[in-house]
Amino acid sequence: MYALADCNNFFVSCERVFNPSLNGKPVVVLSGNDGCVIARSNEAKALGIPMGCPAFQVKNYTNPGNVIMLSARHIVYRDLSNRIMRILGEMALNLEVYSVDEAFFALPYEDIEQNHKLLTSLVKKIQKYVGVPVSIGFAPTRTLAKIASHVAKKDKNNAERVKGLTNIDEINQVLSQIKIDDVWGIGRRLNAKLLSCGIDTAGKFIMLPQSYLQRIGNINLVRTQQELKGIDCISISSVNIAHKSIMNSRTFGHVITKKQDIADAIISFAQSCARQLRQEGSAAQVVTVYIRGDHFRQDLPFYSNSCSVRLPSHSASAMDIAKHALLAFNNIYRDNFAYRKAGVMVSDIKNDDELQLDLFNGENDVRQAKLMTAIDKINNRYGKKQIVLAPTLTRGDWAPQQNHFAPLSKTLHFYTGMNPRYTSRTPITVKYENNEEESEC
Amino acid sequence: MATLEIKKIEESSDIELQLFENRIQAGFPSPAQGAFADSVDLNHELINNPTATFCARVIGDSMVDSGINEGDMLIIDRSIEPQNGDIAVCFIDGDFTVKRLLINEDGISMVPANRKYPIIKVPDDSNFIIWGIVSHIIKKLNR
Numbered sequence: 001m002y003a004l005a006d007c008n009n010f011f012v013s014c015e016r017v018f019n020p021s022l023n024g025k026p027v028v029v030l031s032g033n034d035g036c037v038i039a040r041s042n043e044a045k046a047l048g049i050p051m052g053c054p055a056f057q058v059k060n061y062t063n064p065g066n067v068i069m070l071s072a073r074h075i076v077y078r079d080l081s082n083r084i085m086r087i088l089g090e091m092a093l094n095l096e097v098y099s100v101d102e103a104f105f106a107l108p109y110e111d112i113e114q115n116h117k118l119l120t121s122l123v124k125k126i127q128k129y130v131g132v133p134v135s136i137g138f139a140p141t142r143t144l145a146k147i148a149s150h151v152a153k154k155d156k157n158n159a160e161r162v163k164g165l166t167n168i169d170e171i172n173q174v175l176s177q178i179k180i181d182d183v184w185g186i187g188r189r190l191n192a193k194l195l196s197c198g199i200d201t202a203g204k205f206i207m208l209p210q211s212y213l214q215r216i217g218n219i220n221l222v223r224t225q226q227e228l229k230g231i232d233c234i235s236i237s238s239v240n241i242a243h244k245s246i247m248n249s250r251t252f253g254h255v256i257t258k259k260q261d262i263a264d265a266i267i268s269f270a271q272s273c274a275r276q277l278r279q280e281g282s283a284a285q286v287v288t289v290y291i292r293g294d295h296f297r298q299d300l301p302f303y304s305n306s307c308s309v310r311l312p313s314h315s316a317s318a319m320d321i322a323k324h325a326l327l328a329f330n331n332i333y334r335d336n337f338a339y340r341k342a343g344v345m346v347s348d349i350k351n352d353d354e355l356q357l358d359l360f361n362g363e364n365d366v367r368q369a370k371l372m373t374a375i376d377k378i379n380n381r382y383g384k385k386q387i388v389l390a391p392t393l394t395r396g397d398w399a400p401q402q403n404h405f406a407p408l409s410k411t412l413h414f415y416t417g418m419n420p421r422y423t424s425r426t427p428i429t430v431k432y433e434n435n436e437e438e439s440e441c
Numbered sequence: 442m443a444t445l446e447i448k449k450i451e452e453s454s455d456i457e458l459q460l461f462e463n464r465i466q467a468g469f470p471s472p473a474q475g476a477f478a479d480s481v482d483l484n485h486e487l488i489n490n491p492t493a494t495f496c497a498r499v500i501g502d503s504m505v506d507s508g509i510n511e512g513d514m515l516i517i518d519r520s521i522e523p524q525n526g527d528i529a530v531c532f533i534d535g536d537f538t539v540k541r542l543l544i545n546e547d548g549i550s551m552v553p554a555n556r557k558y559p560i561i562k563v564p565d566d567s568n569f570i571i572w573g574i575v576s577h578i579i580k581k582l583n584r
Contacts, residue, residue, distance in 0.1 A: 021535045128520065
């Protein structure tokens, strides 16, 4: 039996922990650079504000001032997420952290009632300890558990916020009402394909013959259908795959014209990529850099380009990756253009244990690895930006614009961001999606 | 509307201090008593429940008679069930406040530790939250 714990409106809920006066009000959290809506309270959802809505369009849905807009504070969200995952990890078997606000785990009991009781106490514990509301669904497979958590979240009469889907009749009844794009594993492309054939619910989807699924999708689509029928076939290893690529990018606060400023940003992104590689114990062999002008500035000539460079061997060293990122950048940079966005992506990633020591670079690798470990230790202890590569000493002109931080309390200044080594001693696997907004946190 | 500044704290569990075997008395110090018995890790000493523990710095003087001064660091443990007499971080009327809880059959009151301030009886219909219980105070003495 599997469970999925899913935090309700996670970023908004985190803001409410430290500012309870936001309770009951329409609140949205904006992406880095205050670009668009990345989290909404139930009240904001009720106003019809869609996910991804550009910040300047929020006023189209309600009177200005009615909605509270907040700049994202990913350090805070990550800290509360670590706490929640650790509470889950103390009880759960095989906790699989799927994203910053979601985790799968196996349940310890055979008995449904016992599991239900355990999960209800977990929801209460997380609410009390951390202050974030969590919904938990459980079922024979992960895909069904995800649907169950969806049901638990949507059902306003379910104060426990726990839902089990274990009875075959109930499963079929629920599936007939679940929209096909709410099924885990059905992406936008498949959703469009299925809708065009009139398959709009999970209930209709499970009736399709396997041969048809293989024709329009791949083996994963067949697996998804099996999972919905209660047959467990997504193995832990397929959920816990290492990143295929890691991307760090940012839209600058304003257009940048100086080459050195963009180069500084590129080096900083390269360092972040390297740090993330070291955190998951892997290394990359391809570094891609891209730069882009501003689509919205008709008055400026537009230019965008990208370039990939292959390293001589796999590496997670900030120096290696930054050096090659700069090579790629020098290839594509053109004078006399204004730039609004830049990014660094590392790919062809392998886990450390799959890697063979490079015959020619061997000794150098070991020395660099030692240096990187030392730097990580210092940065972990004294703050992320204590030791950086020389050109990134200052947070440059490219730092994001964030203008919606809430005012300070008059009586208390809260601190958070406990060292993850202290808040999460239980070993957990972490797989964060690397969309650009979260990359810096 | 009011809210809180949230800063990052970096903790390290690697710093261990030697603990004196004998309790320190405010009398004649005896050099012979300084036998090093065990070590103390301040994280373990101050944080019973890491997932439920938060830190906050105090602004204001409403609790000075209980030894809580401006600038002190509070260790707040949200896992503790509030009891009569606990010092708690409460949220009322749109802001946080630190007060001693008086819980009896009449309901809940917030008792300051400074004669300048009145006892506040929490109205039944108010938006009142006991956010967490103060478990420790970290106080810097050589200002």
